[in-house]
Amino acid sequence: MSTSTTLEFTGLxxxxxxxxxxxxxxxxxxxxxxxxxxxxxxxxxxxxxxMLLGLVRPTAGTATFGGTxxxxxxxxxxxxxxALEASSFHPGRSARNHLRGYAIAAGIPLxxxxxxxxxxxxxxxxxxxxxxxxxGMRQRxxxxxxxxxxxxxxxxxxxxxGLDPEGIRWIRSFLKQLAGEGRTVLVSSHLLSEVQQSVDxxxxxxxxxxxxxxxxxxxxxxxxxxxxxxxxxxxDSALRAAGATVETAPTGSATGALAVTGLSAERIGSVALAAxxxxxxxxxxxxxIEKAFLxxxxxxxxx
Amino acid sequence: MNIVAAVRAEFSKILTVRLWWVLLIVLAGxxxxxxxxxxxxxxxxxxxxxxxxxxxxxxPDAALPPIIYSIASSVGYVFPVLFGTLATTAEFRxxxxxxxxxxxxxxxxxxxxxxxxxxxxxxxxxxxxLVASVGPGASILAATGxxxxxxxxxxxLLLARVVLVMAIWAIIGVGLGxxxxxxxxxxxxxxxxxxxVEPILxxxxxxxxxxxxxxxxxxxxxxxxxVGSSIFSSFSAPSAGAxxxxxxxxGLVLLAYAIAAGAIGxxxxxxxxVT
Numbered sequence: 001m002s003t004s005t006t007l008e009f010t011g012l013x014x015x016x017x018x019x020x021x022x023x024x025x026x027x028x029x030x031x032x033x034x035x036x037x038x039x040x041x042x043x044x045x046x047x048x049x050x051m052l053l054g055l056v057r058p059t060a061g062t063a064t065f066g067g068t069x070x071x072x073x074x075x076x077x078x079x080x081x082x083a084l085e086a087s088s089f090h091p092g093r094s095a096r097n098h099l100r101g102y103a104i105a106a107g108i109p110l111x112x113x114x115x116x117x118x119x120x121x122x123x124x125x126x127x128x129x130x131x132x133x134x135x136g137m138r139q140r141x142x143x144x145x146x147x148x149x150x151x152x153x154x155x156x157x158x159x160x161x162g163l164d165p166e167g168i169r170w171i172r173s174f175l176k177q178l179a180g181e182g183r184t185v186l187v188s189s190h191l192l193s194e195v196q197q198s199v200d201x202x203x204x205x206x207x208x209x210x211x212x213x214x215x216x217x218x219x220x221x222x223x224x225x226x227x228x229x230x231x232x233x234x235x236d237s238a239l240r241a242a243g244a245t246v247e248t249a250p251t252g253s254a255t256g257a258l259a260v261t262g263l264s265a266e267r268i269g270s271v272a273l274a275a276x277x278x279x280x281x282x283x284x285x286x287x288x289i290e291k292a293f294l295x296x297x298x299x300x301x302x303x
Numbered sequence: 304m305n306i307v308a309a310v311r312a313e314f315s316k317i318l319t320v321r322l323w324w325v326l327l328i329v330l331a332g333x334x335x336x337x338x339x340x341x342x343x344x345x346x347x348x349x350x351x352x353x354x355x356x357x358x359x360x361x362x363p364d365a366a367l368p369p370i371i372y373s374i375a376s377s378v379g380y381v382f383p384v385l386f387g388t389l390a391t392t393a394e395f396r397x398x399x400x401x402x403x404x405x406x407x408x409x410x411x412x413x414x415x416x417x418x419x420x421x422x423x424x425x426x427x428x429x430x431x432x433l434v435a436s437v438g439p440g441a442s443i444l445a446a447t448g449x450x451x452x453x454x455x456x457x458x459x460l461l462l463a464r465v466v467l468v469m470a471i472w473a474i475i476g477v478g479l480g481x482x483x484x485x486x487x488x489x490x491x492x493x494x495x496x497x498x499x500v501e502p503i504l505x506x507x508x509x510x511x512x513x514x515x516x517x518x519x520x521x522x523x524x525x526x527x528x529x530v531g532s533s534i535f536s537s538f539s540a541p542s543a544g545a546x547x548x549x550x551x552x553x554g555l556v557l558l559a560y561a562i563a564a565g566a567i568g569x570x571x572x573x574x575x576x577v578t
Contacts (some may be wrong), residue, residue: 010576046578047578050576050577050578053405054404054408055401055404055405055576055577055578056576056577057576070408070502071408073408073410076405076406076408077405077406082405084401085398085401087397087398087400088397088398088399088401090320090396090397090399091395091397092320092321093319093320094315094319097315097319100314100315100319101315101316102312102402102403102405102406103317104308104311104312104315105308105309105311105312105403105406105407106308106406106407107308145402187365218518252458
């Protein structure tokens with residue numbers, strides 16, 4: 001395994017004709033963590049990953065491995081392991097021979113082929129033609145290809161797709177283990193819930209633009225408090241004077257109540273007390289990470 | 304170093320899918336059948352018909368062995384072209400260009416490796432096709448009391464040029480595959496051109512004076528020129544005097560087609576985004 005590498009995306013952009021698929025993306029992916037790369041289908045995740053891997057030429061900007069572009073890496077498969085989609089196989093070739101071809105091309109010892117086949121749990125089917133594989137087995141073979149060079153960086157595009165619950169549990173612990181060994185792990189998904197339990201950080205894009213980069217806890221910080229009082233106007237002015245952002249809660253049982261951001265529930269209580277306003281409602285809105293995610297990416301992110 | 308690894312990888316990819324030997328068996332059967340029929344027609348049957356005063360095209364005995372042996376390429380050349388095309392378009396069709404370019408990010412190296420690898424397989428196809436044409440051909444010639452030509456060094460030079468032309472045809476196939484990524488479209492174009500368009504063009508050019516100079520530069524004509532003998536040119540040559548390039552000119556023209564197809568393919572589809 002090569003030494004820890006940070007992925008650096010700088011001003012990355014890609015246009016397909018008039019469509020701006022990826023627009024001015026700048027973020028980093030640090031080693032030793034699992035970073036989730038999230039966004040609805042069509043947000044530009046796969047295009048971004050393919051630009052990182054030299055498969056798609058960026059319209060502008062760069063995506064590098066600690067400053068080195070993919071095509072300039074002296075030993076690409078031993079630096080970066082990639083699983084892009086579950087269909088890059090010749091159906092008439094066995095899994096073992098599939099991996100052998102690329103091990104030969106990359107100068108990787110052939111014993112690694114058996115190692116990775118065992119590691120992803122398909123060693124028993126290694127000499128069967130891939131055409132007969134289930135989607136889950138193809139996903140595992142894709143992962144075996146990624147692990148072939150024992151790389152310090154792993155880039156996995158929707159690796160959970162098509163896996164059964166047992167497979168999903170397996171891949172979650174597997175990702176944790178890989179990051180625990182100091183590797184840089186970037187895993188994309190269109191569903192936050194899929195990766196929520198296994199990622200340390202998230203990068204969220206929507207319509208090709210970065211909308212959030214940071215840890216999962218940070219996603220929740222924008223939560224709202226719903227508050228109401230018989231003297232609604234007095235409460236409103238007291239809260240605004242205390243520096244809160246106040247809106248009218250749009251729907252639900254608390255229609256007409258105030259939706260407050262920028263103040264904690266405790267602080268709102270003491271502001272009301274100081275202003276002599278009796279409260280009739282004080283509730284922290286349970287946004288949750290999923291809701292925060294949906295608000296960031298819009299309706300397309302709904303599963 | 305990189306190119307050596309890439310060539311070895313291409314060999315591995317070809318040998319681990321059934322296509323190469325399936326096509327090779329069909330080629331051998333097709334060539335053996337055609338060469339056998341031809342040897343019988345001009346050898347054994349020709350005698351009887353000729354004796355009966357029949358109107359059979361007469362080919363001098365000395366010209367028979369080259370014509371029959373070169374069936375290997377004059378009829379079989381479409382196989383290395385198809386093989387090269389299929390080996391290249393399969394990468395697009397099964398989306399294996401992604402892992403291929405991940406393992407070898409310099410795409411020119413991958414294409415060059417395919418050229419080298421398919422040239423070797425084209426040569427192998429040539430050798431097998433020669434076994435299939437010389438085997439039955441020489442047996443029938445010998446059985447009808449004719450010279451097999453196998454004691455003549457010129458015959459062996461011709462056989463060597465058949466191997467060379469098959470290697471170049473395979474490279475042309477790779478170039479076409481890079482140029483036309485759609486496997487179905489590439490197969491249709493290869494078959495339509497080699498089996499239909501070019502034979503008609505060559506026939507027309509052999510009857511029309513001003514076209515004769517152009518006809519000799521068609522890929523099939525250039526390939527026949529390189530080999531130095533072909534069932535097609537032996538029929539058309541005496542009748543209308545269709546021009547024929549020197550063997551080395553034919554080789555260069557054919558190689559130019561291979562390089563042009565590969566270069567255009569590289570500059571267009573090969574360098575395109577892999578999505």
